Amino acid sequence: MTAAPGTDPPVLALDDVSAGYGPFRALFGVSIEVRPGQAVALVGANGAGKSTVARVASGLVRPSEGKVLVRGRDLTGRPPHDFALAGVVHAPEGRAVFATLTVEENLELAFRSLDGTSGVRASLDRAYELIPRLGDRKRQLAGTLSGGEQRMLTLARVLVLRPPLLIADELSLGLAPVVTRDVYRVLAQVRDAGSSLLVVEQHLDHALELADHVVMLTQGEVTYSGPPSGLGDRSSSILLPVGSPGRVEQAHELLAEERTEPASGAT
Numbered sequence: 001m002t003a004a005p006g007t008d009p010p011v012l013a014l015d016d017v018s019a020g021y022g023p024f025r026a027l028f029g030v031s032i033e034v035r036p037g038q039a040v041a042l043v044g045a046n047g048a049g050k051s052t053v054a055r056v057a058s059g060l061v062r063p064s065e066g067k068v069l070v071r072g073r074d075l076t077g078r079p080p081h082d083f084a085l086a087g088v089v090h091a092p093e094g095r096a097v098f099a100t101l102t103v104e105e106n107l108e109l110a111f112r113s114l115d116g117t118s119g120v121r122a123s124l125d126r127a128y129e130l131i132p133r134l135g136d137r138k139r140q141l142a143g144t145l146s147g148g149e150q151r152m153l154t155l156a157r158v159l160v161l162r163p164p165l166l167i168a169d170e171l172s173l174g175l176a177p178v179v180t181r182d183v184y185r186v187l188a189q190v191r192d193a194g195s196s197l198l199v200v201e202q203h204l205d206h207a208l209e210l211a212d213h214v215v216m217l218t219q220g221e222v223t224y225s226g227p228p229s230g231l232g233d234r235s236s237s238i239l240l241p242v243g244s245p246g247r248v249e250q251a252h253e254l255l256a257e258e259r260t261e262p263a264s265g266a267t
Protein backbone atom coordinates (compact mmCIF):
# COMPACT_ATOMS: atom_id res chain seq x y z
CA MET A 1 0.00 0.00 0.00
CA THR A 2 2.58 2.54 -1.01
CA ALA A 3 1.24 6.00 -1.81
CA ALA A 4 2.22 7.62 -5.06
CA PRO A 5 5.41 9.59 -4.50
CA GLY A 6 4.86 13.21 -3.63
CA THR A 7 1.14 13.00 -2.83
CA ASP A 8 1.15 12.75 0.96
CA PRO A 9 3.67 14.16 3.42
CA PRO A 10 5.90 11.62 5.19
CA VAL A 11 4.21 9.93 8.13
CA LEU A 12 7.33 10.77 10.11
CA ALA A 13 10.15 13.15 9.36
CA LEU A 14 13.12 13.81 11.61
CA ASP A 15 14.92 16.81 10.21
CA ASP A 16 18.52 17.33 11.33
CA VAL A 17 17.73 16.17 14.86
CA SER A 18 20.22 16.25 17.69
CA ALA A 19 19.16 14.88 21.07
CA GLY A 20 20.56 13.43 24.25
CA TYR A 21 20.19 12.88 27.94
CA GLY A 22 21.31 15.79 30.10
CA PRO A 23 24.79 16.75 28.94
CA PHE A 24 25.20 13.52 26.97
CA ARG A 25 24.50 13.81 23.26
CA ALA A 26 23.20 10.62 21.67
CA LEU A 27 22.11 11.89 18.21
CA PHE A 28 23.94 14.25 15.87
CA GLY A 29 22.01 15.83 13.02
CA VAL A 30 19.86 12.80 12.22
CA SER A 31 17.41 13.05 9.30
CA ILE A 32 14.99 10.17 8.66
CA GLU A 33 11.75 9.90 6.71
CA VAL A 34 9.06 7.25 6.85
CA ARG A 35 6.64 7.61 3.95
CA PRO A 36 3.06 6.30 3.86
CA GLY A 37 3.00 2.52 3.64
CA GLN A 38 6.76 2.26 4.06
CA ALA A 39 8.65 -0.01 6.46
CA VAL A 40 11.93 1.58 7.51
CA ALA A 41 14.47 -0.51 9.42
CA LEU A 42 16.70 1.36 11.81
CA VAL A 43 19.84 -0.69 12.42
CA GLY A 44 23.07 -0.18 14.29
CA ALA A 45 25.25 -1.56 17.06
CA ASN A 46 24.47 -1.35 20.77
CA GLY A 47 24.37 2.25 21.88
CA ALA A 48 24.24 3.63 18.32
CA GLY A 49 21.16 5.67 19.21
CA LYS A 50 18.33 3.59 17.71
CA SER A 51 16.09 3.68 20.76
CA THR A 52 16.77 7.39 21.15
CA VAL A 53 15.47 7.94 17.60
CA ALA A 54 12.39 5.87 18.52
CA ARG A 55 11.86 8.01 21.63
CA VAL A 56 12.28 11.26 19.67
CA ALA A 57 9.79 9.98 17.09
CA SER A 58 7.18 9.37 19.78
CA GLY A 59 7.81 12.52 21.80
CA LEU A 60 9.47 10.79 24.75
CA VAL A 61 12.77 12.62 24.15
CA ARG A 62 12.78 16.23 22.97
CA PRO A 63 15.37 17.16 20.39
CA SER A 64 17.87 19.84 21.36
CA GLU A 65 18.08 20.82 17.67
CA GLY A 66 16.11 20.02 14.56
CA LYS A 67 12.45 19.22 13.90
CA VAL A 68 10.05 16.30 14.20
CA LEU A 69 7.07 16.25 11.85
CA VAL A 70 4.22 13.75 11.97
CA ARG A 71 2.10 13.65 8.82
CA GLY A 72 3.28 17.12 7.95
CA ARG A 73 2.59 18.62 11.39
CA ASP A 74 5.48 20.06 13.34
CA LEU A 75 5.36 18.38 16.76
CA THR A 76 8.86 19.38 17.89
CA GLY A 77 8.91 19.77 21.65
CA ARG A 78 5.32 18.61 22.09
CA PRO A 79 4.43 15.97 24.73
CA PRO A 80 4.05 12.25 23.88
CA HIS A 81 0.25 12.34 23.96
CA ASP A 82 0.27 14.81 21.04
CA PHE A 83 2.31 12.27 19.10
CA ALA A 84 -0.15 9.53 20.08
CA LEU A 85 -3.09 11.69 18.98
CA ALA A 86 -1.34 12.28 15.65
CA GLY A 87 -1.23 8.49 15.16
CA VAL A 88 2.14 7.36 16.50
CA VAL A 89 2.22 4.12 18.48
CA HIS A 90 5.45 3.14 20.18
CA ALA A 91 5.77 -0.56 20.97
CA PRO A 92 8.78 -0.56 23.26
CA GLU A 93 11.30 -3.25 23.97
CA GLY A 94 9.97 -6.13 26.02
CA ARG A 95 6.38 -6.80 26.86
CA ALA A 96 3.60 -4.37 27.44
CA VAL A 97 0.57 -6.35 28.59
CA PHE A 98 -1.51 -6.39 31.76
CA ALA A 99 -0.35 -9.63 33.37
CA THR A 100 -3.38 -10.15 35.62
CA LEU A 101 -5.92 -9.69 32.83
CA THR A 102 -6.80 -12.38 30.31
CA VAL A 103 -5.80 -12.12 26.68
CA GLU A 104 -9.33 -11.06 25.78
CA GLU A 105 -9.50 -8.46 28.58
CA ASN A 106 -6.21 -6.97 27.39
CA LEU A 107 -7.62 -6.67 23.89
CA GLU A 108 -10.95 -5.27 25.12
CA LEU A 109 -9.09 -2.59 27.04
CA ALA A 110 -7.18 -1.62 23.91
CA PHE A 111 -10.29 -1.56 21.76
CA ARG A 112 -12.51 0.31 24.23
CA SER A 113 -11.88 3.57 22.41
CA LEU A 114 -13.61 2.09 19.37
CA ASP A 115 -17.28 2.82 18.70
CA GLY A 116 -19.62 0.88 20.98
CA THR A 117 -19.73 -2.78 21.94
CA SER A 118 -20.14 -3.97 18.37
CA GLY A 119 -16.90 -2.21 17.43
CA VAL A 120 -15.05 -4.02 20.22
CA ARG A 121 -16.55 -7.42 19.25
CA ALA A 122 -15.65 -6.96 15.59
CA SER A 123 -12.10 -5.97 16.55
CA LEU A 124 -11.71 -9.02 18.81
CA ASP A 125 -12.87 -11.25 15.97
CA ARG A 126 -10.40 -9.59 13.63
CA ALA A 127 -7.52 -9.98 16.11
CA TYR A 128 -8.26 -13.72 16.48
CA GLU A 129 -8.57 -14.13 12.75
CA LEU A 130 -5.19 -12.48 12.16
CA ILE A 131 -3.44 -14.24 15.04
CA PRO A 132 -5.35 -17.47 15.70
CA ARG A 133 -3.10 -18.45 18.59
CA LEU A 134 -4.52 -15.58 20.63
CA GLY A 135 -8.03 -16.88 20.01
CA ASP A 136 -6.96 -20.28 21.36
CA ARG A 137 -5.71 -18.56 24.48
CA LYS A 138 -8.25 -15.82 25.01
CA ARG A 139 -9.18 -16.95 28.55
CA GLN A 140 -5.55 -17.30 29.66
CA LEU A 141 -3.98 -14.67 31.93
CA ALA A 142 -1.61 -12.59 29.83
CA GLY A 143 1.13 -12.93 32.45
CA THR A 144 1.22 -16.69 31.85
CA LEU A 145 1.73 -16.39 28.08
CA SER A 146 5.16 -17.09 26.65
CA GLY A 147 7.33 -14.09 25.79
CA GLY A 148 6.55 -14.49 22.11
CA GLU A 149 2.82 -14.75 22.74
CA GLN A 150 2.92 -11.60 24.86
CA ARG A 151 4.64 -9.77 22.03
CA MET A 152 1.91 -11.07 19.67
CA LEU A 153 -0.73 -9.71 22.04
CA THR A 154 0.96 -6.31 21.96
CA LEU A 155 0.97 -6.43 18.17
CA ALA A 156 -2.65 -7.62 17.93
CA ARG A 157 -3.78 -4.40 19.58
CA VAL A 158 -1.80 -2.40 17.07
CA LEU A 159 -2.87 -4.52 14.13
CA VAL A 160 -6.52 -3.86 14.74
CA LEU A 161 -6.19 -0.18 15.63
CA ARG A 162 -4.15 0.42 12.45
CA PRO A 163 -2.14 3.44 13.59
CA PRO A 164 -0.59 5.55 10.82
CA LEU A 165 2.84 4.85 12.32
CA LEU A 166 4.02 1.94 14.43
CA ILE A 167 7.43 2.25 16.00
CA ALA A 168 8.55 -1.28 16.85
CA ASP A 169 11.53 -1.10 19.18
CA GLU A 170 13.48 -4.36 19.41
CA LEU A 171 10.38 -6.54 19.45
CA SER A 172 12.53 -9.61 18.87
CA LEU A 173 14.55 -9.04 22.04
CA GLY A 174 14.95 -12.30 23.94
CA LEU A 175 12.78 -14.33 21.58
CA ALA A 176 13.68 -17.65 20.00
CA PRO A 177 14.34 -17.36 16.24
CA VAL A 178 11.17 -19.23 15.36
CA VAL A 179 9.07 -16.85 17.48
CA THR A 180 10.88 -13.85 16.03
CA ARG A 181 9.81 -15.07 12.60
CA ASP A 182 6.19 -15.05 13.79
CA VAL A 183 6.54 -11.54 15.20
CA TYR A 184 7.90 -10.33 11.87
CA ARG A 185 5.07 -12.05 10.03
CA VAL A 186 2.64 -10.05 12.16
CA LEU A 187 4.61 -6.85 11.53
CA ALA A 188 4.23 -7.49 7.81
CA GLN A 189 0.49 -7.81 8.38
CA VAL A 190 0.48 -4.52 10.29
CA ARG A 191 2.17 -2.90 7.29
CA ASP A 192 -0.17 -4.59 4.81
CA ALA A 193 -3.14 -3.32 6.84
CA GLY A 194 -1.97 0.22 6.05
CA SER A 195 0.38 1.27 8.86
CA SER A 196 3.85 2.62 8.22
CA LEU A 197 6.60 1.07 10.28
CA LEU A 198 9.80 2.24 11.88
CA VAL A 199 11.44 -1.00 12.98
CA VAL A 200 14.35 -0.77 15.38
CA GLU A 201 16.47 -3.90 15.20
CA GLN A 202 19.91 -4.93 16.20
CA HIS A 203 19.68 -8.14 14.22
CA LEU A 204 19.51 -7.71 10.51
CA ASP A 205 17.91 -10.71 8.93
CA HIS A 206 14.20 -10.24 9.50
CA ALA A 207 14.30 -6.46 9.57
CA LEU A 208 15.92 -6.29 6.15
CA GLU A 209 13.46 -8.78 4.74
CA LEU A 210 10.57 -6.59 5.85
CA ALA A 211 12.00 -3.16 5.13
CA ASP A 212 11.76 -1.07 1.96
CA HIS A 213 14.36 1.31 3.31
CA VAL A 214 17.20 1.02 5.80
CA VAL A 215 18.80 3.65 7.97
CA MET A 216 22.02 2.71 9.69
CA LEU A 217 23.17 4.62 12.75
CA THR A 218 26.74 4.68 13.95
CA GLN A 219 27.47 6.53 17.17
CA GLY A 220 24.48 8.79 16.79
CA GLU A 221 24.95 9.62 13.11
CA VAL A 222 23.30 8.27 9.97
CA THR A 223 25.94 6.35 8.06
CA TYR A 224 23.64 4.75 5.49
CA SER A 225 20.17 5.53 4.20
CA GLY A 226 18.86 3.60 1.23
CA PRO A 227 17.47 0.29 0.04
CA PRO A 228 18.39 -2.90 1.94
CA SER A 229 20.27 -4.12 -1.13
CA GLY A 230 22.66 -1.16 -0.91
CA LEU A 231 23.73 -1.80 2.68
CA GLY A 232 26.38 -4.25 1.49
CA ASP A 233 29.47 -4.56 3.63
CA ARG A 234 28.79 -1.41 5.60
CA SER A 235 27.15 -3.39 8.33
CA SER A 236 29.46 -6.36 8.47
CA SER A 237 31.95 -4.91 10.93
CA ILE A 238 29.34 -4.31 13.59
CA LEU A 239 26.24 -6.16 12.54
CA LEU A 240 26.55 -9.70 11.39
CA PRO A 241 23.47 -11.60 10.31
CA VAL A 242 22.58 -14.77 12.20
CA GLY A 243 24.72 -17.60 10.85
CA SER A 244 27.67 -15.46 9.78
CA PRO A 245 30.95 -17.16 10.61
CA GLY A 246 32.34 -13.98 12.19
CA ARG A 247 29.68 -13.62 14.88
CA VAL A 248 31.33 -15.82 17.48
CA GLU A 249 34.72 -14.16 16.94
CA GLN A 250 33.08 -10.78 17.30
CA ALA A 251 31.42 -11.80 20.56
CA HIS A 252 34.79 -13.06 21.86
CA GLU A 253 36.39 -9.71 21.04
CA LEU A 254 33.61 -7.82 22.80
CA LEU A 255 33.90 -10.03 25.87
CA ALA A 256 37.67 -9.54 25.93
CA GLU A 257 37.19 -5.75 25.73
CA GLU A 258 34.68 -5.85 28.57
CA ARG A 259 37.10 -7.79 30.74
CA THR A 260 39.95 -5.35 30.15
CA GLU A 261 37.81 -2.18 30.41
CA PRO A 262 35.86 -2.11 33.66
CA ALA A 263 32.63 -0.10 33.19
CA SER A 264 33.04 3.44 34.45
CA GLY A 265 30.31 5.20 36.36
CA ALA A 266 28.43 1.98 37.12
CA THR A 267 25.58 2.42 39.54
Ligand code: ATP
Binding pocket: 021, 024, 026, 044, 045, 046, 047, 048, 049, 050, 051, 052, 053, 202
Ligand atom coordinates in the same frame (compact mmCIF):
# COMPACT_ATOMS: atom_id res chain seq x y z
P1 ATP B 1 20.74 -0.82 22.05
O1 ATP B 1 20.70 -1.58 20.78
O2 ATP B 1 21.83 -1.31 22.97
O3 ATP B 1 19.41 -0.69 22.74
P2 ATP B 1 20.55 1.81 20.90
O4 ATP B 1 21.15 1.92 19.53
O5 ATP B 1 19.09 1.69 21.00
O6 ATP B 1 21.26 0.65 21.69
P3 ATP B 1 20.26 4.07 22.65
O7 ATP B 1 19.51 3.29 23.69
O8 ATP B 1 19.50 5.04 21.83
O9 ATP B 1 21.06 3.09 21.68
O10 ATP B 1 21.45 4.81 23.37
C1 ATP B 1 22.27 5.77 22.70
C2 ATP B 1 23.22 6.34 23.73
O11 ATP B 1 22.47 7.09 24.69
C3 ATP B 1 23.98 5.28 24.50
O12 ATP B 1 25.30 5.73 24.69
C4 ATP B 1 23.25 5.20 25.83
O13 ATP B 1 24.13 4.84 26.87
C5 ATP B 1 22.72 6.61 26.00
N1 ATP B 1 21.46 6.60 26.74
C6 ATP B 1 20.32 5.96 26.41
N2 ATP B 1 19.34 6.19 27.30
C7 ATP B 1 19.88 7.00 28.24
C8 ATP B 1 19.39 7.61 29.44
N3 ATP B 1 18.14 7.44 29.85
N4 ATP B 1 20.24 8.38 30.15
C9 ATP B 1 21.52 8.57 29.74
N5 ATP B 1 22.04 8.05 28.61
C10 ATP B 1 21.24 7.26 27.87
